[in-house]
Amino acid sequence: MQKNALKKLFSSHKFDFLLGAVLLLAALCLFVVFRNSQKDGGTVEVRQGTDVIGTYSLSEDGEYEITSFYGSNTLVIKDGEAYMSESSCSDHLCEKMGHISKVGETIICLPNEVFVKVISGEEGYDAVIG
Amino acid sequence: MRSSDKNKFMESDVALYGMFVSVALVMSYIESLIPINPPVPGIKLGLANIVIIWVLYSMGIKPAAIISVLRVLLAGFLFGNLYSIIFSMAGAVFSLAVMFFLKKVRFFTVIGVSIAGGVAHNLAQTVVAMIVLENVWMASYFPALLVSGVVSGIAIGILGGILYRKIKILQPDKKQ
Structure with a gap:
């Protein structure tokens, strides 16, 4: 049955x-x-809250500290890829979001309101020099 | 204790709702303890949905909606932050609406309803993420979330169905 x-x-x-x-x-x-539909991008744009606080070229290796009211994040650019190596937030999700290099890919740290986004190479290239 | 007034929220309802909200909260807590590191943000088991499906099938849409909303608010304040409340609320409300309609259609069993609920939850969260973060590319996470919604939906549907069949609870309709 x-x-x-x-x-x-x-x-x-x-x-x-x-x-x-x-x-x-x-x-x-x-x-x-x-x-x-994803293309390789040349630049990452970093936003904190609603403000763009910097754009960095993916072709230059480097380490950038993103400090905000909430805490700090460390963005590493190496071999044409960007990733979050350290975050002061509690969940550390952004560190696990991996390496990004394609246009539109993002790393988001919600607690610190830090958004890293790959944009295409041409725009923002001037800002890299800053 | 049981009044004849149909619309009155009765003491026994308070106890019953309280119990289900607690069970749903415990599910949320257990889920927050399980150390899974999803490669895509948003992938989760959705254990609390077991309770919501159980309530939806045994008590109807209204209690399910009340318990679902209360659970999201409480779990958000206890284990999450403002963002997680917004995301969970959108997912919970939309998935409950979808589950309610699929249940009405009667083609699907608990498992089908649960699959649709899980996927609807992920769809709503993706859309909210796109709006809140002002980033259309959040949509690129959706295929992975779709698969995770189907898989966890099957598991949650089976568990919710077992609870519904095995544990008979007070039906509010029968009191009237």
């Missing part, structure tokens, strides 16, 4: 399987679309 109930349960789930399959397929399609 329990076997029968199990069988019934299985056949009654066909719409669930369909929903899951459709969503997974959509995920795959979106992933491919996003992957192909």
Whole structure:
């Protein structure tokens, strides 16, 4: 009897399987679309709150300290990639967000309201010299 | 203790709602203890949704909405910050709405409803992230969140379904 109930349960789930399959397929399609639309960027833009506090070229290695009212973050640029090496915040999520180099990729430290975003190479190049 | 006034919020309701909010809060707490380091921000188990699904199926949309909102506020103040409250609230409200409609449609079982709920939660959070952070590229996280929503939705749906079938709770409708 329990076997029968199990069988019934299985056949009654066909719409669930369909929903899951459709969503997974959509995920795959979106992933491919996003992957192909990303280009290598040349510059990272650093925002704290709503202010842009600096743009740095990805072609120059360097270490930058981003201090704010909330705490401090250390942004490292190495081999054309940017990553957050240290953060004073509690969750340290931004350190785990990995290395970014493609246009539009971001590292976000919500507690400190620090946003690092890759933008395309040409714009902001002048600001690098500052 | 049980009055005949249908619209009155009864003492037994207070106890029942309180119990479910506590269970949902405990779920949120357990989830905050599990040390998973997702490669994509936003991936999580959604353990509290077990309780929400349980309530949605056994008591209806109104108690589920009340418990869900209370849980988000309390969990946000206890374990999170303002941002996590905004994100959780958007996710919770939208996913509950989607689950409610899919439940109405009757094509889906608890698992299908839960999958849709999980994905809706992630969709709402992605959209809110795009608005709050003013960054359209947050959408690039969505495919991974979609997969995580489906996987955790299946697990949560199975657990919520088991609770709904095995533990019969007081139905507010029957009191009237």
